Amino acid sequence: MGVSIIGTGSYIPENQIKNKAFAKQEFLNSDGSSFQQTNNIIIEKFKGITGIEERRYVSEDLNTSDIAFLASERAILDSGIDKEDLDYIIFAHNFGDVSAGESQGDTLPSLASRVKHLLKIRNPNCVAYDMLFGCPGWIEGVIQANAFIKSGIAKRCLVIGAETLSRIVDPYDRDSMIYADGAGAVVLEASDANTGIMSHISASYTLKEAHYLFYGKSYNSSGNETKYIKMLGRKIYEFAVTHVPNAMVECLRKSGFDVAQVRKILIHQANEKMDEAIVSRFYGHFNMEVPEHIMPMTIDKLGNSSVATIPTLLDQILKGKVKNHHLHTGDVIIFASVGAGMNINAIVYKF
Template sequence: MHTRIIGTGSYIPSVITKNEDFINHNFLNIDGSTFGSETEEIIEKFESITGIQQRRYVREDQNSSDIAFLAAEKAIEDAKIDKETLDYIIVAHNFGDVASGSVQGDTVPSIATRVKHSLGINNPKCVAYDLLFGCPGWIEGCNHATAFIKANMAKNCLVIGAETLSRIVDKHDRDSMIYADGAGAAVLTASTEEGILSQLSATYTSEEAYYLFFGESYNKELQENRKYIKMFGRKIYEFAVTHVPKAMKECLDKSGVPIDEVKKIFLHQANEKMDNAILKRFYRQYNSSVPEHIMPMNIHTLGNSSVATIPTLFDMVRKGNMAHQELHKGDVIIFASVGAGMNINALVYKY
């Protein structure tokens, strides 16, 4: 039995925040000292490295579970299945529901339970649970769904990646410009037709474990009991460009598909410079050059929405909503991601 994706959906938040909207931010170093550069120069350098020109934030009345539900509705409709036939709802996220202005993440009940409730699914045997795996969470959810299907424990699974990172960023940290909100979903089903060809996951927890972490604001004058998402960007970059290409090669070799048959590569939209470096190193392992238009990107306008980047990107390309990007029946594609943990995964799929 194989696993195929039969429906996708995404929710792109309506609030657009451009780079110039950060011009009045007081960005500080980790020790609280000021930068020697003007904010405008910091923003220009940021854009040249990350490729991000704008990002999307949720409205004040929305949360991760809300946008997860909206993406899920679209995926179920696209899959043309009865929602009551879902055996699993798996929601990948990192911080749960964080209400606007709140300092706490809310995960009781789970985000998946909230999504199932909002969908109005009555079947108690539709199991809903959350998955914490950093940015690679959506791919890992697909790996879980595949395992359930292969074990004959499920026929239809809904896998969602949803995040509202705008709620947990430190406005005094220039890395805050990276993060965005969004949600993407897919329905996976048991099929006699090939779909997922191979999978790979790995977790590195030596010195890498705390490359992404929760920490205090860089503004030492603030008197608050609150923490924000923090990262060691250079260390993550070096880790990603070293390990992700190797994982992609191992996964592709495991599938038995030759490199020249790969039509699309969907990488986690974390950083344009990093993703391009990963792609080049991946092809270098096969002594090949990177084909034109092989890697779709939406980071320029949507930013880094963590677990949501790959499913939203895949949904956009699959539905013809991205210039110079399309998928055809039988195309072999690769999904790959890296994120907090540090976790890495890859998936080879025959469309």
């Protein structure tokens, strides 16, 4: 038995926030001191490293569970199934619903329960739960759905990745320019053994790496006790380019496919330079140059929306919205991600 994606959906917020929107922002160092460079130089360097030109933010009337519902509704419609036939709803996020103007995450009830409620699913045997696994959460949710279906516990699963990171960033931290909002979802069901998920791998590194991403106070220390997403960028980069390529190689080995059969690599849209380095090192294991058009990227226009980057990218490709990138029956692709935990995972998938 195989497990395949039979429907995809995404929600891309309409609010486009271009880099120039940060031109008058007051950015500070972690110790609260001012930068010597102008914001124009900071923004130029930022774009050169991350590849980000703009990002999307949700409107004030929407929350993470709302955009997850919209993406899920589209995925279910795309799959052609009856929503009442879903056995599991697995919702990958990290911060819950953070309302506009607020800083506290709301996870009661779970966001998966909220999506099930919004979908108006009556079936009590459709189990809804949240997945907290950092940016690799959506892939991990797919891996769990794969296990449920192969074991016979479930026939169909909805796996969602959604986040509104724009509401948990420190405006004084230049890293705030990285983060974005978005939602993506897929429906999975049993398929022919020669298609779908062919292999997967996951790992958590916590001995030294657990706090590379963390919640910390604003760089503006003027009595503000609110905590925001913070990261040790250099540490994360070094970790990712070391461990993610190795995981991808091992996952491909487990699948039985040759590297020459890989048509696309859909990697978490975290940082353009980092993703390019990961893919370069992956092919370096096989003494190969990186093939042209192997790694579709949307980070330039959509930013880093954490768990949403891969499912939104997949949906955009399948809907013909990513230039020079298409997927066809028989194509072998690799999904790969890295994020808070520190966690990594990968899937080899055949269409």
